[in-house]
Amino acid sequence: QVQLVESGGGEVQPGGSLRLSCAASGFTFTSYAMHWVRQAPGKGLEWVAFIQSDGTVRHYGDSMEGRFTISRDNSQNTLYLHMSGLLSEDTAMYYCAKDLGVAWLMLDHWGQGVMVTVSS
Amino acid sequence: ERVMTQSPATLSASPGERATLSCRASQSVNTNFAWYQQKPGQAPRLLIYGASTRATGIPARFSGSGAGTEFTLTISSLQSEDFAVYYCQQYNNWPLTFGGGTKVEIK
Numbered sequence: 597q598v599q600l601v602e603s604g605g606g607e608v609q610p611g612g613s614l615r616l617s618c619a620a621s622g623f624t625f626t627s628y629a630m631h632w633v634r635q636a637p638g639k640g641l642e643w644v645a646f647i648q649s650d651g652t653v654r655h656y657g658d659s660m661e662g663r664f665t666i667s668r669d670n671s672q673n674t675l676y677l678h679m680s681g682l683l684s685e686d687t688a689m690y691y692c693a694k695d696l697g698v699a700w701l702m703l704d705h706w707g708q709g710v711m712v713t714v715s716s
Numbered sequence: 717e718r719v720m721t722q723s724p725a726t727l728s729a730s731p732g733e734r735a736t737l738s739c740r741a742s743q744s745v746n747t748n749f750a751w752y753q754q755k756p757g758q759a760p761r762l763l764i765y766g767a768s769t770r771a772t773g774i775p776a777r778f779s780g781s782g783a784g785t786e787f788t789l790t791i792s793s794l795q796s797e798d799f800a801v802y803y804c805q806q807y808n809n810w811p812l813t814f815g816g817g818t819k820v821e822i823k
Contacts, residue, residue, distance in 0.1 A: 631812075633760075641752070641760065641803050643812040657811045658717065691759055701807030702750045704771060706759035 598622040600692045600707035607713040612682050616710055618675040618692030623705075625673040626650075629695035631703055632666060632677045634688035634712075644690070645677065649698055659685075682714045718742055718806045722815035728823040735791040737818045739804035744784045748808035751780055751789045754817075755800045763802075764789065794820070 604616040616632070632644040645666035646655045654666055665678040675692055689711050693703035719742040729735050741749075747767040752760040762771040764780035767787060777792040791798055799822050804815040 640817045641754075641805075641814040643805075643814060646812070655810045696762070696765065700765075701748070701812060702762060702765040702771075702805070703752075703760075704762045706761070708759055 598694060598705040600694060600705060602690065602692050602707045602710035605690065605710035605712045607715060608682055609716050610682060610684060610714055612714070613678070613680040614682065614712060616677040616679070616690055616692075616712070618677075618707060620673045620675065620692075620694070623694065625668075626670045628697065629699045629701075630666075630668060630675045631693045631695060632675075633691045633693055633703065633706075634686075635691070635709075636685070636688045639688075642688070646695075646699075646701070647675070653699070679712070682712075684714050686712065687714045688712060717811060718745055718809050718813050720804050720806055720813050720815035722802075722804055722818045724818060725816070726819045726821060728821050729794055730823045731794050731796055733794050733823075735794055735798075735820055737789040737791075737802055737820070739782075739787045739789075739815050741785045741787075741806055745806040745808035747783050748806060749780075749782070749787055750805045750807065751778075752803045752805065752814075753798075753800050754803065760803065791820075 663681045689709040691709045692707040694705040696702045696704040749767045751764040754760040768780045
């Protein structure tokens, strides 16, 4: 079955950087687009970033553009999110999610999430 | 950016009752629209996509309707496991956007 396991979260100071990873298994990783979605404590869902199956097309949420970079290593079945210039408002649970298809843009499987806390 | 507005924020209902949740888009999203369910401490789960197509394994008591700017999720007879938060999402335009959520709680 599909498994998505995030790692790399933790506490970081404002202005700092962090790289999240998502190890995927149970499906043909190279055939599906992937996403990151975040959820601040007690708040709703906020879409973060998208990457096409071959990595050639990427899109970002407005507040992440220029600070976050989504990437993937198809040889390792791993998705990444590099975050820099972190702000307190980036504090959230970050979920890795699989697209329903090559770029159908609905998210049919989600990891359990990894917590990122930005605090001095 | 397409702003998605869900109503009500909280819906109180009893098991066995029918629940109707709404989502409005600030501009048309055609039928490029999905619903998700999230229970406390869990990741979201895809319920409906294409405005009305149930995702794999979703019970028939969940149904979606609508197009353009107005969408509805109906739960025909609430079960205990349905008390959760529900989010709508549009995927017609970048950036993808979610609604603020509707919490379905036990009355």
